[in-house]
Structure formats: structure tokens, C-alpha cells
Amino acid sequence: MADVKLGSGESFESLLRRFNRQVQHDNILVEVRRRRFYEKPSEERKKKEALKRQKSSR
Numbered sequence: 001m002a003d004v005k006l007g008s009g010e011s012f013e014s015l016l017r018r019f020n021r022q023v024q025h026d027n028i029l030v031e032v033r034r035r036r037f038y039e040k041p042s043e044e045r046k047k048k049e050a051l052k053r054q055k056s057s058r
Helices: 012-025 029-036 041-057
Strands: none
Touching: 012 029
């Protein structure tokens, strides 16, 4: 969970920029896209194995 606190004298825009950077750093949007639709465990395993094969062939 991205947690940012407003510093003294900090503008809302800079707070928002820090929040966006934190969200990107924590890969929150990637996780949300991945969980958007339910994926059966067997499909998840097949994807993981295919990715492993793809990485090893490089």
C-alpha cells in the first residue's frame, strides 16, 4: 500500500507526484491489471511455465 504524508509547506501537486512515484515503485497497477479477471490455478501455472521457458531460451 502506498502511503505518503504531506510535509510542512508541501504543495498538493508535489504530494501527488510522490504518491504516483510510490505506486509505480510498488507495482500496484501491474498487480491490479493482473487480478482484474479470475485466472484458474492451472492457467496460472501454464503462464508461469511458458514465461520460464521464454526466459531460458534467450
